[in-house]
Amino acid sequence: MKWIELSVEADREAVEAISELFAKYGYNAGVAIEESIIPDEDEEDKYELDLDRPVMVSTWLPNDERAEEVRELIAQHLWHLGQMRYISPLQVTISDEEDWANAWKEHYHVLRVGRHIVIRPSWREYTAEPGDVSIELDPGMAFGTGLHPTTRLCLAALEDYVTAGMSVLDLGTGSGILAIAAAKLGAATVLAIDNDPVAVKSANENAALNGVVASQIRIAEGTLAAAGNVQFDLVVAxxxxxxxxxxxxxxxxxxxxxxxxxxxxIIEDKADSVALALAAAGLHNRERRHEGDWVALVAQR
Amino acid sequence: MAKKVRAVLTLQLNAGKATPAPPVGTRLGGYGIALVNFVKEYNERSSAMVGQIIPVQITIFEDRSYTFILKTPPAADMLRKAAGVTKGSGTPNMKDGGTITAAQLREIAQTKLKDLNAYDMETAMRIVAGTARSMGITIQGRF
Structure with missing residues (x-):
């Protein structure tokens, strides 16, 4: 899919007005504002905004039959705004989704999580060591790369709690990473559910990539209701x-x-509220694990 | 350990409902940030404010790590609420996009002040008034 990027450089006092205009026409009301910075010479992680330089404001349109008409409308509005403040001519560039959606993959390497779990991006080589539980993954646009603390917390918890022959439910499966891990850790049956069709597609592809058979993992689009009245030995969400x-x-x-x-x-500040809700639902809170600002809770019925 | 700042940018996103599509993907993808991770973090932190546009200011470091803070809603959103209109006028300076009082303008400027970098109250009011004008919103009274 191709996207049209519309950008202007503008006097900073015009930024709010341009953002309002861009939000009205841009995809998802999305606007990006980029300011020039002056890095601090003494402390590397500090900076000051460069108030003398113009600010860049951008929005995006899907490159479809309406794009030209919308671009024209935006240009007209900008002309009006330009009467009050400095605004550069509208810059138009076309980008391919492939270019930005996959850029991060370059930095995604084989990753060890917990004691024995190894996440291998499908485009990387890796030699297994004895005892490794290896998961091959191409997350695409779905969540669950193993790069995020919450995924790692869940993987490590699965490693501790999944035992052979268990039935497991993975709610909000994303890339399928947790469901596949549960299967590889010995779960007899895994039901993976996600309400996002992109995730369901990605989870199916990853299950196939790992040779996890359909009799062991079932991937369904929907909410918790998709599980019906079935109960599980372990639920991960x-x-x-x-x-x-x-x-x-x-x-x-x-x-x-x-x-x-x-x-x-769950971010740290909300962990107590979640633990309270679980207790109110009749569960016993067993464990709280942390990585950075993120928390995973383990509870038992 | 200190890390060098590579870029600072602000994205206006729907609270709790961001996706890896533009503007997230188009702006952050090029910096090598795993888009879905950012989206999850933003949605988690903004989940209490669903229904509003909540801008997020992201600081990206040389090693592709990042931090972010949520900002106050755009002035335009607050102006619309104050004027009691759902959308501003399509044409700046021309059609009637509603009316607010100078006191309301001051209040919005006050809220926005901490996000309008390094500006004083007077400038903040001028910026918000400019945004109001561009939306066709009239300001009653002197400010």
């Missing part, structure tokens, strides 16, 4: 605090007696 709190009762209901719940996607 790496989503966000708000959603976990809302779903606390349903998550508890999806657990077999003595079943284990692993939840993450």
């Amino acid at each position: 790496n989503i966000i605090a708000k959603v976990i709190i809302e779903l606390a009762h349903d998550l508890a209901a999806a657990l077999l007696p003595d079943g284990t719940l692993i939840v993450s996607g």
